Amino acid sequence: MDLESSQSLPHSPFTQPIQCIVKLGGAAITCKHDLEMINDDILRKVSQQLRQAMISPSQKPPGMDWSKRHGESQICCNPDEFRDDSIFHCTPFIVVHGAGSFGHFQASKSGVHKGQLDKPIVKGGFVATRISVTTLNLEIVRALAREGIPSIGMSPFSCGWFTKEKHISSGDLSSVTKAIESGFTPVLHGDAVFDEIQGCSILSGDVIISHLAAYSKPKYVVFLYG
Numbered sequence: 466m467d468l469e470s471s472q473s474l475p476h477s478p479f480t481q482p483i484q485c486i487v488k489l490g491g492a493a494i495t496c497k498h499d500l501e502m503i504n505d506d507i508l509r510k511v512s513q514q515l516r517q518a519m520i521s522p523s524q525k526p527p528g529m530d531w532s533k534r535h536g537e538s539q540i541c542c543n544p545d546e547f548r549d550d551s552i553f554h555c556t557p558f559i560v561v562h563g564a565g566s567f568g569h570f571q572a573s574k575s576g577v578h579k580g581q582l583d584k585p586i587v588k589g590g591f592v593a594t595r596i597s598v599t600t601l602n603l604e605i606v607r608a609l610a611r612e613g614i615p616s617i618g619m620s621p622f623s624c625g626w627f628t629k630e631k632h633i634s635s636g637d638l639s640s641v642t643k644a645i646e647s648g649f650t651p652v653l654h655g656d657a658v659f660d661e662i663q664g665c666s667i668l669s670g671d672v673i674i675s676h677l678a679a680y681s682k683p684k685y686v687v688f689l690y691g
Contacts, residue, residue, distance in 0.1 A: 478642045483683040484556045487515065488674055490690035491565025491655075494605065501567050501597060508608045511689060516612040519556045519650075526553040526613030541611055555615060557645050559677060560605070560652040563670045567601040568594050572657065572667055580663025591665055594657040595622060602654045609652065617649045621656040621668050628668055629661040636676050653677075 496502040528542025575590020609616035660666040
């Protein structure tokens, strides 16, 4: 991976070491040929494996998804399982995921990656793309939370990230670092963002990882592809 040169970077905002950045490939966690379809079995297994690798002690901590899943009458996890004396340590790590069957249709149909926000179809596609990719982000956050991983969804657009000629020109990491310092696991994703030259663009998960790794200097960068 072509990481940003550490010599040209200002002081890192990260105050503690990051064990790893995990990239969940969109083709692995979604059904590639079915529009907006998540591969629930793979996502569940990946979430379990991340919990086993990153949380100690080894027993499963209480789940943190206290909402109902579609078609179910009860919330996913029981908040009464939490006790004041429960002690679980989650190794600091970051998750970045691709879009798979989410977002690609909307982005390609409207040409968001080419810019020109003044065109109605591009503006509409920008909105539609973000609806789709943030929907997937929420489901991944929920899958991790059900395993007891304190995951927090973070969209580059909402964090104020900009691109310039498909490179990150402004990528504020203050929310990411604050989340890690507070014991959370940030979950970022490829996103539609503003671009300084062409108005808007698509920021890919791989570019996000390059930016994060250049500043956080993790021990490992792990890729899961389908």
